[in-house]
Amino acid sequence: MIRKLSLLLIGALMGASLVVTLSVAPWNATGIANAAGAETYRHLNLFGDVFERIRREYVEEPEDKKLIASALNGMLTSLDPHSSYMSPESFEEMSVETSGEFGGLGIQVTLEDGLVKVISPIDDTPAHAAGILADDLITHLDDEPVRGMTLSDAVDRMRGRVGTKIQLTIIRKEVEQPIKVEITREIIKISSVKSKAYGKIGYVRITQFNGQAFEGLKNAIADLEKEIGEKDIKGFILDLRSNPGGQLDQSIAISDTFLDQGEIVSTRGRNKEEVKRFYARAGDLTKGLPLIVLINGGSASASEIVAGALYDHKRATLIGSKSFGKGSVQTIIPLENNGAIRLTTARYYTPSGTSIQAKGIVPDIFVKQELPDELKDRFPQTSTTEAKLKGHLEAEGETTDDANKEEGAEDKKKETYSPSYVPTELEKDTQLQYALKLMRGEETNVAYPVKAEK
Secondary structure (H helix, E strand, C coil): CCCCCCCCEEECCCCCCCCEEEEECCCCCCCCCCCCCHHHHHHHHHHHHHHHHHHHHCCCCCCHHHHHHHHHHHHHHCCCCCCEEECHHHHHHHHHHCCCEEEECCEEEEEECCEEEEEEECCCCHHHHCCCCCCCEEEEECCEECCCCCHHHHHHHHCCCCCCEEEEEEECCCCCCCEEEEEECEEEECCCEEEEEECCEEEEEECCECCCHHHHHHHHHHHHHHHHCCCCCCEEEEECCCCCCEEHHHHHHHHHHHCCCCEEEEEECCCCCCEEEEECCCCCCCCCCCEEEEECCCCCCHHHHHHHHHHHCCCCEEEECCCCCCCEEEEEEECCCCCEEEEEEEEEECCCCCECCCCCCCCCEECCCCCCHHHHCCCCCCCCCHHHCCCCCCCCCCCHHHHHCCCCHHHHHHCCCCCCCCCCCHHHCHHHHHHHHHHHCCCCECCECCCCCC
């Protein structure tokens, strides 16, 4: 069970995994939504009493700064899994990471039952090259036990001077003995967009929505048109599998790349009047060519905004498995020189007005990604989802009739999750292979090509 302390950060990188950042909002100490009552002030006095008792009587003299930071973090993480306090150092590092270049090992992690759990290794990083897998549990760092450390402490220890080594001890499901892996720290330059021509089909993979994603996509489309020939391209495949999200503005710009008009996403805060809508501008860079979007259980947040917008506008056929289901927006609020808070301030909705919070996006065509034989006995067969995170925001809009309705076999199949695993070899990539065959006409399905409504 994931503890309240669980944060989704980039291990040894401290990134904004599974987070859509709406904005960096200035701190306004007077902006209080509701006046605090007498009972609230009594509780604050209780906090002060406990704080002073700890300072006076704890067996070792505590550091005031750490006590306050822990209290702030505990308060925020009790709200939902994506709200948290960031120290000045963490805030500065997050700002660097979202630009697309930072230092570390290249793994996304959370804290589970006192151990550091790997969400996924990032493509083309030292951790990826060393064979670190999703769901690995890190028990020791250079033979020092992780249990008892905070996630921030563990991440700090995984950082270090470029070129230095660190030894991770990990335990892996179905593997009897702990595994020791030595990794050399490097500067991580995240190229979030990769492209390739498969005959007359343009393939673009976006691994995360950092500040370089939109420019990377535009360049990839231009390169593919030049390589294949602008008049010869049959269509595009946009791969958002295992993409944990990133910046809201990037997801909007990338959706706009394939749309000519209409709403892309809306965000709604606690008050009904707190609604913001974002629209596409005229001009589809792909000129309306057929589009397939690949998603899986690791496609979250900003990935789901893009997939949801293209699905609702009947611009793309979605292939793969059900997405993660993170439909909340986090705002980064700087606290002057005292770091920042990452606070969940709104839910986001697809153009049809649907919230996918704790539900996920269901593909038009379910295709399970098959695992290589050597991984079947030690790779998780299902995906961790938003609905499984302790303290997650509940799904909204689901009625009793929806919950109890009879579904056909095909509907149930589409709702199935498959492992968040993306093979590096084309011949082993079941989902991409199906998409290519569909676009070439070697496979047929009523969901492709999608019939856009006028």
